[in-house]
Amino acid sequence: MPPKGNQFRTNTIKDENKPRQTGVNGEKARTSRVKIEKLPVFDLKDGRLAKVAGLFFLILSVYFLTAFTSYIFTWQEDQSYVSRANGGWSNLFKTTQELALKDIDPVVDNWLGKLGALLSNQFIYEWFGVASFLFVFIFFVIGYRLLFKVRLFSVSKTLAYTLFCIVFLSVTLGFLHSFINDTPHFLEGEFGYFTNRLLAVQIGQTGIAGLLAFAGLTVLIIAYNIDFKLPERKRPVAPEVVPNVVPEPVDLVDEEPSIPVEWPRNGGNNTVRDRLAANTAKPEPVVPAEPIRQQQMVQNPVFHEPVVLRPDNTIHEPEAEDIEIPLTVETERPTAVLNIEKTDTEKANELVEQFGTFDPTLDLASYKYPPLELLENYGSNKISVNADELEANKNKIVETLNHYNIEIDKIKATIGPTVTLYEIIPAPGVRISKIKNLEDDIALSLAALGIRIIAPMPGKGTIGIEVPNQHPEMVSMRSVLATEKFQNTTMDLPIALGKTISNEVFIADLAKMPHLLVAGATGQGKSVGINAILVSLLYKRHPAELKFVLVDPKKVELTLFRKIERHFLAKLPDEADAIITDTKKVINTLNSLCIEMDQRYDLLKDAQVRNLKEYNAKFINRKISNPEKHRFLPFIVLIVDEFADLMMTAGKEVEMPIARLAQLARAVGIHLVIATQRPSVNIITGTIKANFPARLAFRVLSKIDSRTILDAGGADQLIGRGDMLLSTGSDLIRLQCAFVDTPEVEKISDYIGGQRGYPSAHMLPEYVGDGDEGGSVKDFDPNDRDPMFEDAARLIVLHQQGSTSLIQRKLKLGYNRAGRIIDQLEAAGIVGPFEGSKARDVLYPDEYSLERHLESLAGKGGE
Structure with a gap:
């Protein structure tokens, strides 16, 4: 049904000049409907009434403010005029002559006359005192909201908190007035005065003070959810391990060690021998080192006890003449830990009691998480959709559905930062498919881009229509990270x-996804989404708990994170750069991750656990029987910025390790985030795609691309600029991506990179590929080379193409001989290893460098 304000008046007019149509009863009649001008109806839905009401409340707030302010200065004169003995409100409409007959002075000192004096006396003196000034605030907020359509504060919360403050201030001032007798009575009003007298009889002055404190704190808890925390007692850092062994005159705890001793990073206690070494060593200068080598600690694998190493990596042992107590202390150490009759649980409890739980973050105990001030606060974080836009869109949707004889029972709107969701409940008997087919018609009537119809909405008995806002609001990363939901996750x-x-x-958990596929057209926000994922993890995880493996074929997107290499990045041994841009290094890194995965599974098998979380919990609580074989395992997140480029250049060599990681790496804490423009079958194969149930789709250009990414439509209806759909397997959620700009990422990287870090990046297991085994210059025998070897070398360098077919054609050789020459060229270091269908790389750019290399080979052959 169309709204009341848009009704048309219709008249039925008989036309006598034209033949009449035959009706059911045989009579002829002709009717025609004539549309008349739309008549404005002044009802509650019209905007003019709201504007008039808003203007009234604004003027009322100014009137009350003026009257109350005047009453503060003229309250004695105004009170004498409006006192009950003189009639009070009954004198409001009496003339000056009538007041003179009653011996009442008709002159009022209030700035707003008799009405101002009466209102001020009623609100301030007889009701709530100076707390009545808060009524001015209430009227102003309501009037501003109605007149300008701008929400300063929530009206409901404003009314609730302000009315409480009025009552609370009135009673509090009345309580204070009972101790100070020379203050005017209008400060608390009669309400506060008599309320205090009543409460004083019932609970006394002390009870009133406690009641006021309880009421104030209750409102603070409701409004701000403040926490009341008692100061925690600090746990002793170094509890005594060996009781009653050291003679009493020797105090080993209070003496200052001659060399600064770094206590064990595993949270355990220092042994007596170590403390003796620290106390008896001769003073030596402390050499500052970079970055964690100031005082290296070696932990005993069984007891996790520290052995102090000097800066020159020599073990500091105490000398015999420096020790004044018997050296039998070490042999008298309690051996209860090694008692084979005790269970593993008892052993673990004793180890935890003696040394504490293992803390992996102690290596970088001074690490500070990046503050929120490094991020910019874009936008106002307020929804800018006004009531007029909502009303207009609702009317257009209803009108479009009415054109196709589709009636609805109810419609409601949910406003988001970039999209507003209109939920409609169709009338009984209306087919859902009929509404779903009107997607283009509704988009035409709304003149909007990206109308998306959800029919039906999951878990609801409604049909959703998503309409983009005319003025979308940017979602800043700071506003998202500052929420309690993220901080307390x-x-x-x-x-x-x-x-x-x-x-x-x-907020999603990457560990439960367990891998994420990001796709979308160029320029729609994939790189910003990758940065948002990285920044979120940097704000919540310690460097000891998380490592990144970054693959950036474009070479420019992830370079800003190079500064956090010694904190969060992982790489292969002997690699110069932790951010991988070369395809060959990507293949080696992926295979190295597979080796790391297999090693972790071996550790989980030995520890008899099923996943990384259980393993780390068991390791921290020292419940693993042979800890010398185990280590704390951080999460590893592999991020590939453009996966399609890797598949085009490497193909199967990349597909196999990615497929293995996608299938198996979840349980051992290795998770993948892969970004690509279009995950077609030749880019994301079926084996890989089946292990990526979580998919994040930005705007694409066709429905086919949307179905390729999400296995459902909708991504082609997005509006771009961070608008995205997240598919978690069973649900499809529309999101506005948090925006984090390049300068913000640079600030975060500088902040983390400027802190003390590990000596180097986290080292992955070394991987030796098939092409790296043999074929080196050492295996090359110059005396056993082909006579056409040098000619073939010059030919290859001249054409810069290392292929067997080129040697066959140019030198007129057979395939077998040309293949042997290519193998000799590879062994001599002139061409690179075999790379499938691709031509071998030529390692010398010109003939001059080649000739010098051939001379060196000839010299080795002469020797």
Whole structure:
């Protein structure tokens, strides 16, 4: 049904000049409907009434402010005029002559006359005192909202908190007035005065003070959810291990060690021998080192006891003449830990009691998480959709559905930062498919880009229509990370993706996804989404708990994270750069991750656990029987910025390790984030795609691409600029990606990179490929080379193409001989290894460098 304000008046007019149509009863009649001008109806839905009401409340707030302010200065004169003995409100409409007959002075000192004096006396003196000034604030907020359509504060919360403050201030001032008798009575009003007298009889002055404190703190808890925390007692850092062994005159705890001793990083206690070594060593200068080598600690694998190493890596042992107590202390150490009759649980409890739980973060105990001030606060974080836009869109949707004889029972709107969701409940008997087919018609009537119809909405008995806002609001990364939902999350790998269409912060756990496929057309926000994922993890995880493996074929997107190499990045041994841009190094890194995965599974098998979380918990609580074989395992997140480029250049060599990691790496804490423009079958194969249930789709250009990414439509209806759909297998969620700009990422990298870090990046297991085994210059025998070897070498360098077919054609050789020459050229270091269908790389750019290399080979052959 169309709204009341848009009704048309219709008249039925008989036309006598034209033949009449035959009706059911045989009579002829002709009717025609004539549309008349739309008549304005002044009802509650019209905007003019709201504007008039808003103007009234604004003027009322100014009137009350003027009257109350005047009453502060003229309250004695105004009170004498409006006192009950003189009639009070009954004198409001009496003339000056009538007041003179009653011996009442008709002159009022209030700035707003008799009405101002009466209102001020009623509100301030007889009701709530000076707390009545808060009524001015209430009227102003309501009037400003109605007149200008701008929400300064929530009206409901403003009314609730302000009315409480009025009552609370009135009673509090009345309580204070009972101790100070020379203050005017209008400060608390009669309400506060008599309320205090009543409460004083019932609970006394002390009870009133306690009641006021309780009421104030209760409102603070409701409004701000403040926490009341008692100061925690600090746990002793070094509890005594060997009781009653050291003679009493020797105090080993209070003496200052001659060399600064770094206590064990595993949270354990120092032994007596170590403390003796620290106390009896001769003073030596402390050499500052970079970055963690100031005082290296070696932990005993069984007891996790420290052995102090000097800066020159020599073990500091105490000398015999420096020790004044018997050296039998070490042999008298309690051996209860090694008692084979005790269970593993008892052993673990004793180890925890003696040394404490293992803390992997102690290596970088001074590490500070990046503050929120490094991020910019874009936008106002307020929804800018006004009531007029909502009303207009609603009317157009209803009108379009009415054109196709589709009636609806109810419609409601949910406003988001970039999209507004209109939920409609169709009338009984209306087919859902009929509404779903009107997607283009509704988009035409709304003149909007990216109308998306969800029919039906999951878990609801409604049909959703998503309409983009005329003025979308940018979602800043700072506004998302500053929320209580992100700060107090207990997820293993929380990633703040942005906000939903209901303006709620959306946080997902990468550890449970367990891998994420990001896709979308160029320029729609994939790189910003990758940065948002990285920044979210940097704000929640310690360097000891998380490592990144970054693959950037474009060479420019992830370079800003090079500064955090010694904190968060992982790389192959002997690699110069931790951010991988070369395809060959990507293949080696992926295979190295597979080796790391297999090693971790071996550790989990030995520890008799099923996943990384259980393994680390067991390791921290020292419940692993042979700790010397085990280590704390951080999460590893592999991020590939453009996967399609790797598949085009490497193909199967990349597909196999990616498929293995996608299938098996979840349980051992290795997770993949792969970004590509279009995950077609030749880019993301079926084996890989089946292990990526979580898919993040930005705007694409066709429905086919949307179905390729999400296995459903909708990504082609997005509006771009961070608008995205997240598919978690069973649900499809529309989000606005949190925006983090390049300068913000640079600030975060500088802040983390400027802190003390590990000596180097986290080292992955070394991988030796098939092409790296043999074929080196050492295996090359110059005396056993082909006579056409040098000619073939010059030919290859001249054409810069290392192929067997080129040697066959130019030198007129057979395939077998040309293949042997190519193998000799590879062994001599002139061409690179075999790379499938691609031509071998030529390692010398010109003939001059080649001739010098051939001379060196000839010299080795002569020797």
